[in-house]
Amino acid sequence: MRNDIQEVLFTEQEIQEKVAELGRQITADYAGKNLLILCVLKGAFIFVSDLVKKIDLKLDIDFMAVSSYGNATKSSGVVKIVKDLDAPVEGRDILIVEDIIDSGLTLSYLIDVLERRNAHSVKVVTMFDKPHRRTVGLEADYKGFLIPDAFIVGYGLDYAEKYRNLPFVGVLKPEVYSGHA
Numbered sequence: 001m002r003n004d005i006q007e008v009l010f011t012e013q014e015i016q017e018k019v020a021e022l023g024r025q026i027t028a029d030y031a032g033k034n035l036l037i038l039c040v041l042k043g044a045f046i047f048v049s050d051l052v053k054k055i056d057l058k059l060d061i062d063f064m065a066v067s068s069y070g071n072a073t074k075s076s077g078v079v080k081i082v083k084d085l086d087a088p089v090e091g092r093d094i095l096i097v098e099d100i101i102d103s104g105l106t107l108s109y110l111i112d113v114l115e116r117r118n119a120h121s122v123k124v125v126t127m128f129d130k131p132h133r134r135t136v137g138l139e140a141d142y143k144g145f146l147i148p149d150a151f152i153v154g155y156g157l158d159y160a161e162k163y164r165n166l167p168f169v170g171v172l173k174p175e176v177y178s179g180h181a
């Protein structure tokens with residue numbers, strides 16, 4: 001699997017240090033609030049499990065699965081809810097946890113859904129941010145790392161469902177895409 005990586009952008013240690021820093025900020029900002037952590041599956045599953053251990057507050061965790069990339073490296077433009085939340089969000093302070101914001105389509109769709117369900121507040125934390133690919137004007141409230149305009153894998157992020165289990169984040173060798181990009 002590691003042979004398919006052209007370049008490592010962020011090491012496991014750099015990622016863990018950033019997660020701890022984000023956890024400290026979120027702990028300070030959400031003290032006394034009714035925090036609901038919303039993990040956007042599948043990509044955010046590793047980030048959320050590291051992040052919640054660094055948030056020193058009572059909180060709830062729920063999961064939503066959405067998908068728009070399929071096996072491609074560009075968004076299909078259509079965001080599909082594959083699994084919805086288990087509980088109502090009315091009156092909750094929701095923190096959406098994303099692995100990456102790229103075009104912004106997934107997030108703008110989710111924020112819209114949650115606001116229509118009368119959440120008290122909706123904010124976003126993303127580990128990776130690819131701002132130059134944005135087609136929807138949207139900013140995360142908490143950001144880990146800015147990344148260049150390249151398709152990245154690892155730390156939850158996949159290409160055609162593979163590479164999510166890499167503990168670091170990197171760029172694949174072009175030949176791995178075999179004509180899909």
Ligand SMILES: O=P(O)(O)OC[C@H]1O[C@H](OP(=O)(O)OP(=O)(O)O)[C@H](O)[C@@H]1O
Nearest residue numbers: 041042043067068069102103104105106
């Ligand atoms: O800003 P966007 O262009 O919408 O891209 C970001 C979204 O795309 C990826 O999910 P994907 O649809 O690949 O599903 P997955 O998390 O199951 O891999 C990623 O995990 C984000 O949720």
Ligand code: HPA
Nearest residue numbers: 102150151152153157158
């Ligand atoms: O760069 C990326 N890598 C993996 N999944 C993604 N979904 C949006 N952008 C990316």
Ligand SMILES: [Mg+2]
Nearest residue numbers: 043069070158
């Ligand atoms: Mg994906």
